[in-house]
Amino acid sequence: MIANMHLVVIGLNHKTAPVEVREKCAVSDGNLPKALATLNACHCVVECCILSTCNRTEIYAVTNTREDEDALVQFMSDYHEVERASFEDKLYRHHGHKAVEHLFRVAAGIDSMMVGENQIVNQIKNAFCVAGESDVTKALMNHLFQQALYVGKRARTETDISRGAFSVGYAAVELARSIFGELEGRSILILGAGKMSELTAKHMQSSGATSIAVSNRTFSRAEELACKLGGRAVEFDRFPEEMLHSDIVITSTGAPDAIVTRGMMKKITRERRRRPIFMIDIAVPRDIDPSAGELDGVFLYDIDDLDTLVQQSISGRKKEIERVRAIVAEEVQKFNVRLRTLEAVPLIKQIRDKYDHLRDAEWARTSSKLSHLSETDQEAIKVMMQSLINKISHDSLLKIKEYASNGDGLGKLEVAREIFGINDEPEVKK
Amino acid sequence: MTSTLLGTSLVAYFIASVLYLANLHIKHRSVAGYGTTAAVAGFVIQSVRLGMQTAANSTPFANALEAIFFLSWAIAGTYLIILLKFKLPAVGALAMPLSVIALALVYRFPPEAGVPLASGAWLRIHIAAIVASFALFVLAFCCAIFYLVQNKLLKSKKFRGMFRRLPPLETVNSLAYHLAAVGFPLLTLGIVTGIVGVEAARLREHGAGVRLIASGLTWIVYAAYMLAHSSPDWRGRRANWILLVGAVLIALTTALHGFV
Numbered sequence: 160m161i162a163n164m165h166l167v168v169i170g171l172n173h174k175t176a177p178v179e180v181r182e183k184c185a186v187s188d189g190n191l192p193k194a195l196a197t198l199n200a201c202h203c204v205v206e207c208c209i210l211s212t213c214n215r216t217e218i219y220a221v222t223n224t225r226e227d228e229d230a231l232v233q234f235m236s237d238y239h240e241v242e243r244a245s246f247e248d249k250l251y252r253h254h255g256h257k258a259v260e261h262l263f264r265v266a267a268g269i270d271s272m273m274v275g276e277n278q279i280v281n282q283i284k285n286a287f288c289v290a291g292e293s294d295v296t297k298a299l300m301n302h303l304f305q306q307a308l309y310v311g312k313r314a315r316t317e318t319d320i321s322r323g324a325f326s327v328g329y330a331a332v333e334l335a336r337s338i339f340g341e342l343e344g345r346s347i348l349i350l351g352a353g354k355m356s357e358l359t360a361k362h363m364q365s366s367g368a369t370s371i372a373v374s375n376r377t378f379s380r381a382e383e384l385a386c387k388l389g390g391r392a393v394e395f396d397r398f399p400e401e402m403l404h405s406d407i408v409i410t411s412t413g414a415p416d417a418i419v420t421r422g423m424m425k426k427i428t429r430e431r432r433r434r435p436i437f438m439i440d441i442a443v444p445r446d447i448d449p450s451a452g453e454l455d456g457v458f459l460y461d462i463d464d465l466d467t468l469v470q471q472s473i474s475g476r477k478k479e480i481e482r483v484r485a486i487v488a489e490e491v492q493k494f495n496v497r498l499r500t501l502e503a504v505p506l507i508k509q510i511r512d513k514y515d516h517l518r519d520a521e522w523a524r525t526s527s528k529l530s531h532l533s534e535t536d537q538e539a540i541k542v543m544m545q546s547l548i549n550k551i552s553h554d555s556l557l558k559i560k561e562y563a564s565n566g567d568g569l570g571k572l573e574v575a576r577e578i579f580g581i582n583d584e585p586e587v588k589k
Numbered sequence: 590m591t592s593t594l595l596g597t598s599l600v601a602y603f604i605a606s607v608l609y610l611a612n613l614h615i616k617h618r619s620v621a622g623y624g625t626t627a628a629v630a631g632f633v634i635q636s637v638r639l640g641m642q643t644a645a646n647s648t649p650f651a652n653a654l655e656a657i658f659f660l661s662w663a664i665a666g667t668y669l670i671i672l673l674k675f676k677l678p679a680v681g682a683l684a685m686p687l688s689v690i691a692l693a694l695v696y697r698f699p700p701e702a703g704v705p706l707a708s709g710a711w712l713r714i715h716i717a718a719i720v721a722s723f724a725l726f727v728l729a730f731c732c733a734i735f736y737l738v739q740n741k742l743l744k745s746k747k748f749r750g751m752f753r754r755l756p757p758l759e760t761v762n763s764l765a766y767h768l769a770a771v772g773f774p775l776l777t778l779g780i781v782t783g784i785v786g787v788e789a790a791r792l793r794e795h796g797a798g799v800r801l802i803a804s805g806l807t808w809i810v811y812a813a814y815m816l817a818h819s820s821p822d823w824r825g826r827r828a829n830w831i832l833l834v835g836a837v838l839i840a841l842t843t844a845l846h847g848f849v
Contacts, residue, residue, distance in 0.1 A: 317619065322753060333753075337743060340757035433824040435759060455826050458743050468748050 167228045168258040169250050170217030173272050176249035183241050186211040191289045198234050199295040203227035206300040208290040212282045214272050221299050263487045266311035275320035275476045280311040310490045320479040323472025328362035330468040335437050346370035348405035351412030352384040355441045359409050374398040402427050408438045410446035417448040424451040496564050503563035509581045514548045594638035601631030602689045609681035613751045621678035632665045650716050654695050661691035663724030677756045683731035711786030719779035723839050725772030732765035733832035766818050773811050780804050803842040810835045
């Protein structure tokens with residue numbers, strides 16, 4: 160059955176299509192079940208799954224023939240009501256093991272805009288779950304996506320592909336973690352209610368930091384941001400006091416001179432008993448006197464420091480791509496072997512069905528002559544018959560699986576089909 | 590048999606040390622896992638050897654070399670507990686090599702080379718408490734080294750190399766303190782029982798005075814650390830330097846007890 164099927168992926172991503180095209184072809188989470196149902200209704204689609212993120216829209220499908228992939232392109236055009244010509248030249252198409260390799264690369268994060276990002280794993284998981292719930296996946300697609308998720312996990316645990324920050328916000332979190340470990344229960348003080356400090360604070364919050372205080376010259380803006388972040392506003396002249404209890408300080412005021420001096424920090428660190436304080440100065444000109452960073456227990460970084468960390472992480476991740484490619488190649492090979500084993504599944508089922516049928520027929524013929532036996536004895540005979548069938552078929556079925564997994568056994572499967580007298584191919588389409 | 594067990598555990602610890610050190614540089618995350626497997630295997634073998642030694646002599650430390658063997662076992666054991674609780678394999682990159690050094694010393698010398706240790710209840714408590722405290726201080730020393738290196742990297746904004754593989758600053762700082770906080774009363778108990786034991790057994794052997802001075806100095810240094818950790822001026826970098834001084838004194842005291 161699988162030998163006659165065709166695995167294909169067609170799609171476009173940030174490398175092949177500009178955002179104007181990507182947004183036209185995207186399928187939102189809410190519309191995904193409907194889109195899957197529409198796609199699955201095409202006569203040639205046996206199984207399907209749609210992966211749609213802000214950077215890619217991809218249709219994975221199992222079709223009866225290679226030519227059927229055209230129906231997928233047509234589906235994209237019809238479903239989104241866009242001219243084929245407007246996106247067709249931006250599409251990539253991969254077939255068979257190339258399609259498998261593509262999904263594995265995507266899952267491993269090496270096809271992402273931000274190499275090694277983790278979000279894609281959840282997006283794949285979500286796409287697969289929705290397809291499963293919509294009942295449009297079967298054996299092949301289930302195997303493929305489960306394996307892709309495994310590859311994603313393997314790439315991230317065995318290499319540093321997802322290690323390090325790829326934005327200033329993440330860089331701040333990474334540095335905070337090198338100082339404090341986990342950020343649960345850590346308190347943040349924001350000086351200056353700017354957009355950048357808000358974003359950085361949000362990263363910290365999502366990493367576990369709980370308490371947030373916002374201080375701004377204009378108190379109403381401090382209140383506004385505090386409300387947004389679920390924190391509290393602090394009057395601007397009270398911020399040094401607040402720093403005594405804060406673990407992380409983010410400054411981005413528009414002050415022309417440093418508002419946090421070395422002298423102030425010296426006093427504060429002493430009062431804090433040199434508990435470490437992590438300070439991020441994203442203001443230009445800087446809000447914190449750089450020499451304050453020399454004090455024991457003060458870890459001061461400006462926007463350039465964070466950017467350096469980001470650049471280093473990105474180059475570090477790129478160095479890991481080769482190792483991830485090796486993992487992908489290994490997993491594609493393993494998957495192909497498993498896929499070939501799947502080729503034998505329908506034949507094995509047909510053989511089992513045939514034996515079961517023979518058993519039932521023989522029982523029907525003989526049972527009338529055994530009516531003198533008790534029900535327990537009759538049951539024992541049935542069990543014996545089943546056991547005999549299992550034992551007789553065991554070796555031959557194992558051999559069929561082996562032929563299939565070796566890849567060169569498709570001809571041998573045909574021979575097996577003849578030997579066991581299985582002439583009909585099982586039905587392909589749903 | 591016991592020497593085979595000793596050799597095998599030494600090899601296992603050595604492999605663990607190499608893997609843990611490699612883990613600070615190589616980017617394959619299972620390296621630390623293999624290191625832990627080797628460390629656990631070595632620890633199990635060493636525990637068997639310790640059990641046999643204790644059964645044979647009715648004490649785990651009949652002579653100074655056996656006490657060093659016990660120290661190596663305690664260092665590895667404490668490290669494994671820390672690993673279990675805090676998931677900090679980086680600490681193994683220092684703890685396991687130190688355990689290897691202690692074990693290699695035992696392996697290097699024939700069993701009879703160790704100075705026989707006086708028996709008696711007080712002195713047994715003395716040795717057990719001192720060795721246990723030393724194991725804790727050795728681990729505290731490892732944490733202090735990581736603290737100082739990570740502090741230096743963070744301050745100098747050098748985010749390359751092992752920066753991402755070192756444990757978080759506050760974690761090692763607090764771990765070092767807790768290890769020392771448990772080790773310090775044990776050390777005090779060890780010194781007191783040592784003095785009482787020597788008096789009770791009327792042992793005025795050669796070198797006892799020097800040992801007492803070394804132990805006293807060690808006690809003062811760790812007392813200073815305990816104070817420094819709570820002081821507003823000394824907590825952090827300076828306090829961790831004291832742990833390094835303490836480790837030097839531990840090495841000195843161990844050498845004085847083992848070979849003088």
